[in-house]
Amino acid sequence: MRKDGMTYILALDQGTTSSRAILFDEKARVLGCAQQEFEQIFPKSGWVEHNPAQIWSTQIDCARRVLQQAGVSASEVAGIGITNQRETTVVWNRKTGEPIYNAIVWQDRRTAALCDKLRERGHAAAVADATGLVIDSYFSATKLAWVLNNVPGARAQAERGELAFGTIDTWLIWNLTKGAAHLTDASNASRTMLYNIHTHAWDDELLALFDIPRYVLPSVVDTSGFMAVSSADALGAPIPIAAAAGDQQAATFGQTCFSAGEAKNTYGTGCFMLLNTGHDAVRSHNRLLTTVGWRIAGQTHYMLEGSVFMGGAVVQWLRDGLGLIQSSAEVEALAGSVPSTDGVTLVPAFAGLGAPHWDPYARGTLVGMTRGSTKAHIARAALESIALQTVDLVQAMQRDGAKPLTELRVDGGASNNNLLMQIQADLLGVPVVRPTVTETTALGAAYLAGLAVGVYESQASLLEKWQVDARFEPTMNMDERGALLDRWHRAIERSKGWADA
Ligand SMILES: Nc1ncnc2c1ncn2[C@@H]1O[C@H](COP(=O)(O)OP(=O)(O)O)[C@@H](O)[C@H]1O
Ligand SMILES: O=P(O)(O)OC[C@H](O)CO
Secondary structure, three states: OOOOOOOOEEEEEEEEEEEEEEOOOOOOOOOEEEEEEEEEEOOOOOEEEEHHHHHHHHHHHHHHHHHHHOOOHHHHEEEEEEEEOOOOEEEOOOOOOOOOOEEEEEOOOHHHHHHHHHHHOOOHHHHHHHHOOOOOOOOOOHHHHHHHOOOHHHHHHHOOEEEEOEEEHHHHHHOOOOOOOOOHHHHHHHHOOOEEOOOEOHHHHHHHHHHHOOOHEEEEEEEEEEEEOOHHHHHOOOOOOEEEHHHHHHHHHHHOOOOOEEEEEOOOOEEEEEEEEEOOOOOOOOOOOEEEEEEEEEEEEEEEEEEEOOOOOHHHHHHOOOOOOOOHHHHHHHHHHHOOOOOOEOOOEEOOOOOOEEEEEOOEEOOOOOOOOOOHHHHHHHHOOOOOOOHHHHHHHHHHOOOOOOEEEEOHHHHHHHHHHHHHHHHHOOOEEOOOOHHHHHHHHHHHHHHHHHHOOOHHHHHHOOOEEEOOOOOHHHHHHHHHHHHHHHHHHHOOOOOOE
């Protein structure tokens, strides 16, 4: 229980492109937000890295800034909730706290060939049974194996117990506690491909398969609950770390999708649709993932997840790669200046394709252009591609037995784009609903931490905080939708298998 006067919750949201800190009060109102982008490192084609020191420095700077701006001292903060880009892998020296290699980001495809081999040797079913995941370089296991096998001396150090592995939650907790705590939560653990989601433990057979020494792994704890205390040096006074959750699971919690059958779609760097399946770990037959949503008081809620690697990042590519727009927000006016793509179709397989295709060798494909095609058509095709990938996820979920959606709850940076949301409603044929708070990832982390320290009373009390900002009704006729989906699937086939193995 919180002490009197400690009424704030600090959410740390470490995303793929930026670190953010958001301060919430006891009514879950946002008191302030600080955000900082950091460097994206692309050492080779298909490789994506972050500097772990930059992840920590931008995150702690944002936390300090948001407290300072709000005039709140660390001693008034009842708890910290951490949420993070998932799967991204950091390995560091336990004594010095120094990483031995850059963070290998979830989008990185360097271990695709190793994953091919594992599948060819027939391990897919056993991996799916234990972890709920498909074998793919997306997850942490092969990234960790790569570090141990390729950084000189790493394997010997790991065997001697000198190295620690962590996803970004673990890296932040380690730094917040000055190395006192080496922890992760069940939702993040479920993305490593080393964690058995049914026995709730690191899986010995998987550790043997990926050749990972057990000593490098963190302890796995509940998503919401007392985890550790931050050192006074971090923010000026010790603060309980009361939650950690993968960002997509946190967003599902922030959208209050607490009951089985409820789903949300987040449009951040990627697009991630999560459907709550309650206490049942539903096995997908359509290449979706079964994952831990959250574990609270030892009770696990499972999700079916569709993960798309390029969501809002497609718009970043229009801005930074092609220079068609100056800011992400400008895409709406450019794409809206034409009534259709006039046949132009973009498959944004820049980092391969995730669910439901899982092709690491697919590459970006732009088809259907004529002499009349303009940058506006390409911009509109980019927005359509985000929505079309989401349609594929919804259809896969329905083939897996999910009830037809009555509406889709959305959030994330790109959900602020009204045209994209209208296109989404049109292509799905169901209303799209955007809540007033689209920072649901941070909100979910704050809820999870606030529940643990008594700032928020109960999950039921959080339900009434969810409010509609905008609702987008479908207007497209079935024939037009059918034709667009057909063209999209033909373009997807052309993008597959393009890169050399
Ligand atoms: N108005 C907009 N229209 C389309 N995309 C946008 C818009 N604003 C932001 N984005 C995209 O959203 C992404 C950022 O969303 P965010 O939720 O902050 O992502 P992350 O947590 O992955 O860093 C970027 O890829 C950006 O290009
Ligand atoms: O950084 P985001 O919000 O795009 O989320 C990344 C996902 O967690 C990757 O699985």
